[in-house]
Amino acid sequence: MELTQINNLVVHQYLTPGTLVFSPLMTSRLVIVHTGKIKVYQLNANGQEQVLRILGAGDVEGEALLFGDLTSTVYGEVLKAGEMCTLSGTDFQVLLANKPQMALQLLDQYHQKTKQLERQLSYLSINNKERRVGTYLVDQVKSQGQQQITLPMKLKDLATYLALTPETLSRNLARLSQKKYLKQHLRQVEILNLAALQANLFD
CATH class of the missing domain: 2.60.120.10 (Jelly Rolls)
Structure with a gap:
């Protein structure tokens, strides 16, 4: 053809x-x-x-x-x-x-x-919301090959992707930020302590 x-x-x-x-x-x-x-x-x-x-x-x-x-x-x-x-x-x-x-x-x-x-x-399948968000972020670090990542979708769409409300997603991102695991501005996320973030998934 x-x-x-x-x-x-x-x-x-x-x-x-x-x-x-x-x-x-x-x-x-x-x-x-x-x-x-x-x-x-x-x-x-x-x-x-x-x-x-x-x-x-x-x-x-x-x-x-x-x-x-x-x-x-x-x-x-x-x-x-x-x-x-x-x-x-x-x-x-x-x-x-x-x-x-x-x-x-x-x-x-x-x-x-x-x-x-x-x-x-x-x-x-991860019931703990903070661990669900953390697991997703760790996967993004692996797929993007760096600790300065760009979320591939808007926050409201990411929330529905993870079966969370936008408020729950924002709250858990803020909590991870307070723990000094990351810094976030809109869709830009810098993972400050990847090892600690990964360890947090199994606490």
Whole structure:
């Protein structure tokens, strides 16, 4: 399949914050983020958001189409304006038939998301709120490779990701700051004593 044929299948869009890109009520499709950010979330039984992940440049959503799953249980809302491409389920199957190597790449992304979801569930299994927040921060140090970290989402979204209220998250960040484990300003966090923070997780 030539590049021009692929481009004919893909819909290019520039989307602004607040735009709903996908939802359980919309026809399933593959979404590729070129620039900007998308918040992926579910609604619990009370209609409250549970943030699952934040998509950025190069991320893909909708790999379940690989398995013939034409339904979606998640919502995608644009957080930061940017350019995104979408591909219908039918056109996606056509593309896979001509570019089977894409299936392996998408399966890898699907596997990575599964690991991220498992990690999120491990956070939620920690009953102590301070330890839940601390564990998340230690993981961010490991993934970002430095002790001066940038939280990957807004504080209110991080709160729902960790199943906390924004007030509870702020309170526990302040408590860790009072213990001299970190300094925090908005989404910028400097871990001052990583060893002590890690030890605090097991006290």
